[in-house]
Amino acid sequence: MLVLCFEWELQKADHSCLKQRCVVLRFLKFPPNQNKTSEEILHHLQNIVDFGKHVMKQFFGESYVHHGEIVQLPLDFIRQLCLKIQPERPESRCDKDMDTLSGYAMCLPNLTRLQTYRFVEHRPILCIEIKPKCGFIPFSSHVSQEIKHKVCRYCMHQHLKVANGKWKRPSKYCPLDLFSGNKQRMHFALKSLLQEAQNNLKIFKNGELIYGCKDDQDSVSDWNELARHLKPFFFPSNGLVNGPHCTRTIVKELIHVITMALLSSTDACRAGDMRTIPISQGRSYCEASAFNKELVRNGKHKLESSGLPRGCLLYKTLQAQMLDMLDIEGLYPLYNRVEQYLEEFPEERSTLQIDGPYNEAFYEKLLDLSTEDDGTVAFALTKVQQYRIAMTAKDCSIMIALSPCLQDECSEQRPVVLASKSRFTFSVSVLDLDLKPYESIPHQYKLDGKIVNYYLKNVQAKDDPVMSSLFKENEDCTLVLHKVTL
Numbered sequence: 001m002l003v004l005c006f007e008w009e010l011q012k013a014d015h016s017c018l019k020q021r022c023v024v025l026r027f028l029k030f031p032p033n034q035n036k037t038s039e040e041i042l043h044h045l046q047n048i049v050d051f052g053k054h055v056m057k058q059f060f061g062e063s064y065v066h067h068g069e070i071v072q073l074p075l076d077f078i079r080q081l082c083l084k085i086q087p088e089r090p091e092s093r094c095d096k097d098m099d100t101l102s103g104y105a106m107c108l109p110n111l112t113r114l115q116t117y118r119f120v121e122h123r124p125i126l127c128i129e130i131k132p133k134c135g136f137i138p139f140s141s142h143v144s145q146e147i148k149h150k151v152c153r154y155c156m157h158q159h160l161k162v163a164n165g166k167w168k169r170p171s172k173y174c175p176l177d178l179f180s181g182n183k184q185r186m187h188f189a190l191k192s193l194l195q196e197a198q199n200n201l202k203i204f205k206n207g208e209l210i211y212g213c214k215d216d217q218d219s220v221s222d223w224n225e226l227a228r229h230l231k232p233f234f235f236p237s238n239g240l241v242n243g244p245h246c247t248r249t250i251v252k253e254l255i256h257v258i259t260m261a262l263l264s265s266t267d268a269c270r271a272g273d274m275r276t277i278p279i280s281q282g283r284s285y286c287e288a289s290a291f292n293k294e295l296v297r298n299g300k301h302k303l304e305s306s307g308l309p310r311g312c313l314l315y316k317t318l319q320a321q322m323l324d325m326l327d328i329e330g331l332y333p334l335y336n337r338v339e340q341y342l343e344e345f346p347e348e349r350s351t352l353q354i355d356g357p358y359n360e361a362f363y364e365k366l367l368d369l370s371t372e373d374d375g376t377v378a379f380a381l382t383k384v385q386q387y388r389i390a391m392t393a394k395d396c397s398i399m400i401a402l403s404p405c406l407q408d409e410c411s412e413q414r415p416v417v418l419a420s421k422s423r424f425t426f427s428v429s430v431l432d433l434d435l436k437p438y439e440s441i442p443h444q445y446k447l448d449g450k451i452v453n454y455y456l457k458n459v460q461a462k463d464d465p466v467m468s469s470l471f472k473e474n475e476d477c478t479l480v481l482h483k484v485t486l
């Protein structure tokens, strides 16, 4: 999707501004020459809206999800827009073209703004966007490599990403620390994100990106610059001296308010119909986490996992992620079962709701958490659909919008987080909840194998002292062989 942010005004008859709204438009994009009719595009967008409305709201909670609405815009306006933004688009994203022919787009609230108000507020706003990725270690008995029970996918994937050149340096962030609910571990995770933001952290001030990676850029973290932006938010009366101490203090304050907002429960959600998946399943820490390694170095072997409050967005996200109960290794044969069935009965694709409609009936079928395979297509399909939800939750982002407020402004309806010299009203939302396509499952299966094999071959072998000495011997061997050949 292509995301553009707009501010528009409702004007009085005398043209003075009555209300200002700030919205985001999302346009579909496709590889060039992949022509879609306007009806197909409308249908696709309707599916996205329905999926947010009928499915993700149930999993994440009403107040965290903004499903948006479909809008029709003048074609001329869209064409001009496309011309204007084209030079700004990163090269890596230009393999697809924005849809300028259908006239349809999705309209969403601008989540870099506070979601407690409908209209633009002229007060400073800070927004932190976090893409937390998968926060648990697979507990499935279908996992074939022991390492997957010890090291999380994110930490393993880091090595492959650096090797492939996606990022220059590995990050010390581990999602299991962020999802632990333990403040010390969360603090470490957030600090690591601030050190190496990659595509997991962005910070906006008044809707403008001030920190984090613009695509294609290898941004070097400049905490002094960040602190300069943040100082008026955290130390409004300017009572802090400048310098590295000041920077550290401000970053600490920032991490504190993010942690508190992430642990807050701002949604009175429809619980009850979703059986929860015990979060205690599987290991609660990742052996590769730098936080864990530091503890082990200091002779401590027990990592605290305080657990997340049930109403907070991190908890909801983790629950949705854990719908991946079989791991891709257990899921892939079930996907093949559905595929085989569809080959025989292609007309059944719509009855099985593979591509929607994403309605209440679709949601109801997702509630069956049994893992006992009775050999049916129905069982396989439920697991495939649950896996797609889990994948979506593993790739979504969390937006935390914070706006400074005075003590007498804070009412009971507005959640508030306190810093040492200031206080903030805040809202927490989730974004990028487009259901992952059914067709991406074979890719997931292959990628999983690549990530694990790369890690075993290039990282674990070097970390493990026994493997490491074997590795060295092997290297020596190779040298000797070279000499013989010469």
Ligand SMILES: O=P(O)(O)O[C@@H]1[C@@H](OP(=O)(O)O)[C@H](OP(=O)(O)O)[C@H](O)[C@H](OP(=O)(O)O)[C@H]1OP(=O)(O)O
Binding pocket: 199, 391, 394, 395, 436, 440, 447
């Ligand atoms: O597979 P992953 O974990 O690398 O996730 C992909 C993301 O990479 P990341 O690891 O976050 O750097 C990837 O992020 P980038 O576009 O590289 O920033 C996408 O979000 C991708 O989703 P889609 O296939 O475009 O719908 C994501 O793919 P899905 O696996 O969610 O389909």
Ligand SMILES: Nc1ncnc2c1ncn2[C@@H]1O[C@H](COP(=O)(O)OP(=O)(O)OP(=O)(O)O)[C@@H](O)[C@H]1O
Binding pocket: 001, 002, 003, 024, 093, 108, 109, 110, 111, 112, 129, 202, 397, 431, 432
């Ligand atoms: N409602 C919103 N309010 C504010 N910012 C938004 C909103 N929706 C998206 N964004 C910004 O746009 C970025 C990209 O959005 P999103 O992740 O939804 O696109 P995408 O569909 O994943 O794009 P692509 O298909 O290129 O991967 C987000 O990371 C966020 O910074």
